[in-house]
Amino acid sequence: MAEAVPKDGDGTGTSAAVSLPLGLPPIVRADGSAAxxxxxxxxxxxxxxxxxxxxxxxxxxxxxxxxxxxxxxxxxxxxxxxxxxxxxxxxxxxxxxxxxxxxxxxxxxxxxxxxxxxxxxxxxxxxxxxxxxxxxxxxxxxxxxxxxxxxxxxxxxRPAESQLRVGDLAVDKAETTAELGGSPLELTPTEFELLLLLANNAGRVLRRAQILEAVWGYDFGAESNLVEVYVSSLRRKLAGSAVLNLETVRLVGYVLRVTDHEPGA
CATH class of the missing domain: 3.40.50.2300 (Response regulator)
Structure with a gap:
């Protein structure tokens, strides 16, 4: 596809890498490493x-x-x-x-x-x-x-927040651990990645393809039930929550919601 190319400060086109340092200190992360x-x-x-x-x-x-x-x-x-x-x-x-x-x-x-x-x-x-x-x-x-x-x-x-809290769920990103109502959750590495994704997007419906891309890195195709299997496992492990529902949105995807009542009440 034909693409426009960068232009230099005088407005002339160029296809080569152009270095025009701003003379400013480099942007760094909170730990001092380069952004x-x-x-x-x-x-x-x-x-x-x-x-x-x-x-x-x-x-x-x-x-x-x-x-x-x-x-x-x-x-x-x-x-x-x-x-x-x-x-x-x-x-x-x-x-x-x-x-x-x-x-x-x-x-x-x-x-x-x-x-x-x-x-x-x-x-x-x-x-x-x-x-x-x-x-x-x-x-x-x-x-x-x-x-x-x-x-x-x-x-x-600012330093990245290590702790993520959604309802009575606490996720420690640095330690890759999670607690529900103060009790540790036993999660496989993949279950943790899926739970973190859902918690980061609590209240937002995630399409199946988005979940596959985010957790596994690619789409396995419509015939795979991989997401469904892991969502079902997480549902069982979150069943003790007083305020969390892991919902299926028919023909769309999944969403982790915080409610103001116990599931099923």
Whole structure:
């Protein structure tokens, strides 16, 4: 697909990596390590140019060229900011963002795309994008916009919260343990990942495909009952909760809800 290329500060097009350091100190995480940016674009030369410019500005960078590989990178690389194209051949950027939010809702996302229409911008922001920059673009502007997103990213602004509480459920992300009403839950590693995903998105319906992508990394196909098996197991283990319901939304997916009464009451 024909893609716009970056332009330098004078507005001239270029297909090479451009380094225009801002002369500012690098953005760092709470632990002092470099902030992480994931660049996702199917145009490899453009992705390399964007990645190179962010490295020059002090970021640790990973580059991917497909939506599916980006979802794997979100789990493995744990980025603070994602620079995301919309027009990609496997999963478009809007759908990729929806799946990213299911895995890491706190990540800041900048759409970088050739779609420059007014309606395109609105669609991107309504889909959950934090910023929207059209191609061609100035590298210095991209660097500045990503820095702004970094300043508001929870993972950089303060240490990541280890404890997650939903109703009478407590999940310790660092220790990969969970308690229900103060009593430990015995969970397999996969059950823990699924429970964490549901707890992070409590009250929000997650589609089956989103769950497969987030927990297992890919879609096993419609014939697989993998999600159903693990949801059933989690339901049994959460049955003692006074306020949690793990519900099936017919033909859509699953949702963990906090109620104000005991299940079945």
């Amino acid at each position: 992480r940016a994931l660049v996702v674009d199917d145009e490899q030369a453009l992705a390399a140019a964007v990645g190179g410019s962010l490295r020059a500005d002090g970021w640790e960078v990973r580059v991917e060229h497909r939506g599916r590989s980006a979802l794997i990178a979100v789990r493995e690389f744990q980025p603070d900011v994602v620079v995301l194209d919309i027009m990609m051949p496997d999963i478009d950027g809007l759908d990729t963002l929806e799946r990213i939010r299911a895995i890491r809702p706190e990540i800041r996302v900048l759409f970088l795309t050739a779609l420059d229409g007014h309606d395109d911008r609105i669609a991107g922001l309504r889909a959950g994008g934090d910023d929207y920059l059209t191609k061609p673009f100035a590298i210095a502007e991209l660097q500045a916009r990503v820095r702004v997103l970094a300043r508001t990213a929870a993972a950089i602004a």
